[in-house]
Amino acid sequence: MKRVCKVIFLCLALMPAWCLAMSVVFINPGKKDEIFWLTAARSMEAAASDLGIRLEVMYAERNHLNALLFARQLAERPRSLRPDYLILSNDYGVGPEVLRLLEGTGIRTFFAYSGITDPRDRQKVQAPRKVYKNWIGVLEPNSEEAGYLTASVLISKARAQGLFGSDHKLHMIAIAGDRSTTTSLKRNQGMLRAVTEQKDVVLEQQVYGEWNRAKAREQSEWLYQRYPQVRLVWAGNDLMAFGAMESWAERGGKPGGDALFSGINTSEEAMTKLRTGSLASLAGGHFIAGAYALVMLYDYHNGHDFADEGMELERSMFVLFSADDAKRFQSQYGDLDFHKVDFRRFSKALNPAVRQYQFSFRQILSPGKGRT
Numbered sequence: 001m002k003r004v005c006k007v008i009f010l011c012l013a014l015m016p017a018w019c020l021a022m023s024v025v026f027i028n029p030g031k032k033d034e035i036f037w038l039t040a041a042r043s044m045e046a047a048a049s050d051l052g053i054r055l056e057v058m059y060a061e062r063n064h065l066n067a068l069l070f071a072r073q074l075a076e077r078p079r080s081l082r083p084d085y086l087i088l089s090n091d092y093g094v095g096p097e098v099l100r101l102l103e104g105t106g107i108r109t110f111f112a113y114s115g116i117t118d119p120r121d122r123q124k125v126q127a128p129r130k131v132y133k134n135w136i137g138v139l140e141p142n143s144e145e146a147g148y149l150t151a152s153v154l155i156s157k158a159r160a161q162g163l164f165g166s167d168h169k170l171h172m173i174a175i176a177g178d179r180s181t182t183t184s185l186k187r188n189q190g191m192l193r194a195v196t197e198q199k200d201v202v203l204e205q206q207v208y209g210e211w212n213r214a215k216a217r218e219q220s221e222w223l224y225q226r227y228p229q230v231r232l233v234w235a236g237n238d239l240m241a242f243g244a245m246e247s248w249a250e251r252g253g254k255p256g257g258d259a260l261f262s263g264i265n266t267s268e269e270a271m272t273k274l275r276t277g278s279l280a281s282l283a284g285g286h287f288i289a290g291a292y293a294l295v296m297l298y299d300y301h302n303g304h305d306f307a308d309e310g311m312e313l314e315r316s317m318f319v320l321f322s323a324d325d326a327k328r329f330q331s332q333y334g335d336l337d338f339h340k341v342d343f344r345r346f347s348k349a350l351n352p353a354v355r356q357y358q359f360s361f362r363q364i365l366s367p368g369k370g371r372t
Contacts, residue, residue: 046338047291064092089113112293141286147190153281165229172232216243285361
């Protein structure tokens with residue numbers, strides 16, 4: 001018996017360190033070349049490197065059926081090859097089915113970016129660690145905040161530029177993401193809150209561009225024809241804003257001049273358009289949610305359960321970018337290299353002085369707040 005124990009000990013001692021590290025799979029709902037989801041993955045890779053986590057990224061390519069396929073594949077892996085944790089976003093409402101597929105596999109599931117909020121789904125899954133014991137938590141950016149901030153600035157700038165219709169009101173259209181993803185719904189709620197606070201704003205129509213530039217371009221073409229007094233366009237992400245800007249320019253208009261546009265995300269194109277003035281308002285930085293989720297899982301894995309702060313956390317992560325912020329972001333992270341950020345400093349397990357998670361993006365964007 002002693003001999004067997006010695007053999008096992010030697011095998012473990014000789015095993016490469018990466019074999020013993022905690023392992024995480026991220027089912028990325030986006031495409032490999034989709035800038036937001038690529039940026040999210042790159043920041044997660046940097047955090048994983050800092051924390052000694054083995055990270056595997058699987059791209060669903062904007063097809064929710066692929067997310068379910070990946071979950072089945074993970075469940076069917078030999079137990080020794082399954083990850084310790086799965087991170088996913090509840091895009092298109094895939095969450096409940098993924099939880100069902102992974103029940104009993106030993107894989108602990110964590111939602112980042114978008115949790116489960118649909119009342120019917122909540123009735124089935126309830127809360128983390130209840131019906132599905134291995135669903136351990138959620139971290140969401142405050143998406144309602146992003147919708148509200150971008151719409152508020154859009155309205156304020158339009159009023160300052162006097163872009164009123166013949167009825168002395170500001171006429172706006174909204175191009176939302178999709179009808180089911182929590183992130184999309186909350187951004188819309190924020191936009192609607194900003195609109196209802198103002199007496200001189202008319203929201204003519206809200207459509208769903210499915211986060212797609214080409215679709216938003218097509219939709220905006222007929223919306224401009226239907227509502228000729230529209231001079232404000234709120235969009236749920238940057239790509240849809242770009243599509244609407246392109247169709248406005250084709251009509252002979254000047255984005256940032258005779259019509260104003262807002263967007264969300266941190267693409268190079270968005271930063272440049274904000275700096276040149278063709279994009280009136282921009283919020284972003286929430287791509288960092290996946291990296292922060294890894295910090296939480298690292299702590300959980302090392303005996304520091306985040307449940308003391310709550311199992312479904314919503315944190316303010318968005319930055320309402322100024323032109324100077326955009327310039328700084330391009331300078332610091334334009335190459336999508338986030339290894340200059342020391343993600344270890346956010347960990348409670350590694351920093352006993354950290355009592356509460358601080359997960360804003362502003363601290364990463366600010367000068368002197370990177371790796372020390």
